[in-house]
Amino acid sequence: MLEIKCPYCGKRSQNEFSYGGDASVKRPQLEKEISDKEWDSFVYFRSNPRGKHSELWHHVAGCRQWFKVSRNTLTHEIFKTAKINEEL
Amino acid sequence: MQRYSIFSLIKNAFSNHQNWEVAWKDSEPKKEYDVVIVGGGGHGLATAYYLAKEHKITNVAILEKGWIGGGNVGRNTTILRSNYMWDPNGLFYEYGMKLWENLSQELNYNVMYSPRGIINLAHSDAQLNVYSRRGNSMRLNGIDAVMLGRDELKKMIPFADFSPSARFPIFGGLMQPRGGTARHDAVAWGYARQADSMGVDIIQHCEVTGFDVQNGKIQGVQTSRGNIKTKKVGLCVAGSTSLLAEKLNMKLPIESHVLQACVSEPVKPFLDHVVTFGAGHFYCSQSDKGEMVMGGDLDGYNSYAQRGNLPALQHVLSEGVAMFPNLSRLKMLRTWGGIMDMSMDGSPIIDKTHIDGVYLNCGWCYGGFKATPVSGWTFAYTIAQDQAHELNSKYKLNRFNTGHLIDEKGVGTKTWIG
Numbered sequence: 001m002l003e004i005k006c007p008y009c010g011k012r013s014q015n016e017f018s019y020g021g022d023a024s025v026k027r028p029q030l031e032k033e034i035s036d037k038e039w040d041s042f043v044y045f046r047s048n049p050r051g052k053h054s055e056l057w058h059h060v061a062g063c064r065q066w067f068k069v070s071r072n073t074l075t076h077e078i079f080k081t082a083k084i085n086e087e088l
Numbered sequence: 089m090q091r092y093s094i095f096s097l098i099k100n101a102f103s104n105h106q107n108w109e110v111a112w113k114d115s116e117p118k119k120e121y122d123v124v125i126v127g128g129g130g131h132g133l134a135t136a137y138y139l140a141k142e143h144k145i146t147n148v149a150i151l152e153k154g155w156i157g158g159g160n161v162g163r164n165t166t167i168l169r170s171n172y173m174w175d176p177n178g179l180f181y182e183y184g185m186k187l188w189e190n191l192s193q194e195l196n197y198n199v200m201y202s203p204r205g206i207i208n209l210a211h212s213d214a215q216l217n218v219y220s221r222r223g224n225s226m227r228l229n230g231i232d233a234v235m236l237g238r239d240e241l242k243k244m245i246p247f248a249d250f251s252p253s254a255r256f257p258i259f260g261g262l263m264q265p266r267g268g269t270a271r272h273d274a275v276a277w278g279y280a281r282q283a284d285s286m287g288v289d290i291i292q293h294c295e296v297t298g299f300d301v302q303n304g305k306i307q308g309v310q311t312s313r314g315n316i317k318t319k320k321v322g323l324c325v326a327g328s329t330s331l332l333a334e335k336l337n338m339k340l341p342i343e344s345h346v347l348q349a350c351v352s353e354p355v356k357p358f359l360d361h362v363v364t365f366g367a368g369h370f371y372c373s374q375s376d377k378g379e380m381v382m383g384g385d386l387d388g389y390n391s392y393a394q395r396g397n398l399p400a401l402q403h404v405l406s407e408g409v410a411m412f413p414n415l416s417r418l419k420m421l422r423t424w425g426g427i428m429d430m431s432m433d434g435s436p437i438i439d440k441t442h443i444d445g446v447y448l449n450c451g452w453c454y455g456g457f458k459a460t461p462v463s464g465w466t467f468a469y470t471i472a473q474d475q476a477h478e479l480n481s482k483y484k485l486n487r488f489n490t491g492h493l494i495d496e497k498g499v500g501t502k503t504w505i506g
Contacts, residue, residue: 015399022343043432045488046501050344071389
């Protein structure tokens with residue numbers, strides 16, 4: 001069982017959270033001309049490391065806020081959590 | 089190679105089974121190979137076997153960082169089926185079913201193919217409609233499919249919850265009678281034995297640490313047991329695909345997730361078919377030893393740990409109990425996890441890459457085991473001919489750029505959203 005520290009509510013059990021995937025993905029800017037390749041990589045291509053991974057989680061059965069988690073994908077150690085507008 | 093038969097069994101019985109030949113050699117790496125297959129799981133072993141058998145390429149090495157059959161081919165729930173709706177999937181997996189049907193004879197190794205039928209339960213009228221559409225699509229592709237009503241199902245799976253208080257009442261189901269199970273370890277060992285007998289080198293405890301690429305062409309691989317020259321490399325490494333692709337400067341539409349499975353204590357015959365729950369993600373069958381073999385959803389976050397976490401298992405088994413209430417009385421014997429290479433549209437990739445001589449076989453999601461023969465067969469063709477066979481021509485890597493996704497269920501890595 002993971003224990004995840006929600007930046008708003010504190011430590012809670014994994015059951016309250018839902019996973020949102022790679023946090024390093026950036027949506028292309030709307031006012032810019034965007035190539036197909038940029039869109040494809042935004043929609044489908046993900047960093048998938050074994051080790052430290054920045055990811056999004058959703059405190060869906062709690063405060064319902066999205067936030068960032070830095071976690072080890074091999075050991076599941078959680079290094080840090082941060083609000084969505086903060087740096088990890 | 090010594091052929092297995094009733095006569096070899098009797099002959100060896102006289103010497104207390106002490107004189108059987110080893111089934112395959114634990115080879116040392118040579119300096120150079122025509123083809124190097126990375127990954128000694130089911131797909132890698134099958135690829136090497138079909139390279140030797142169909143394409144007469146026998147100077148082949150299989151590099152396995154652990155031991156053969158120690159990854160996902162030994163960690164699945166052994167289910168075989170081709171009950172897909174879209175043509176690329178239906179035709180591909182159906183070719184695989186035909187290979188399964190004759191595999192024990194072909195490999196001279198009993199893979200215990202058991203066509204016991206796979207039943208997808210429907211819990212609403214709408215779901216029955218969807219299933220009948222899929223069943224019709226299957227039949228148009230020459231795949232066997234039968235719609236079952238509630239009364240027929242009552243006779244076939246009497247222990248399912250047919251009571252008036254069932255949370256998810258059973259309306260009917262879709263069955264593929266030729267679907268079933270096979271003994272997963274035997275598949276790995278059978279392919280290994282035949283590949284070895286045709287000259288393929290199976291090299292265990294040999295991890296690929298890098299690739300030697302010059303002018304866009306592969307020259308060789310660097311391994312924990314030295315450098316090996318080769319002109320062609322095939323990657324069959326399931327959940328580790330992204331890690332090797334990174335060494336080739338490739339980013340893939342793949343996430344690695346852990347999927348758990350479990351078996352119960354053995355009980356008397358209870359379930360004759362493979363049955364899947366329609367109101368969630370749960371599937372089960374009964375092994376020859378009597379254990380209930382069960383699986384379901386991913387844990388739900390990127391993971392390279394080959395073991396899972398309790399919440400996912402609880403979720404999956406609560407679905408199992410909703411379907412078969414008396415499962416709640418069983419004790420669990422073992423649980424384990426494997427690392428799935430989850431592609432973004434839920435369908436596999438068997439293709440060439442932008443590097444000349446590097447071939448990719450990945451994205452199997454939940455369904456790699458049933459594809460073992462056909463994946464090996466088409467991947468061997470792709471490597472030998474340097475082009476995709478018609479069967480895997482839609483499993484392109486660039487379909488995520490061109491928009492030709494094969495979204496069988498409309499779910500990719502975020503399966504819990506579907």
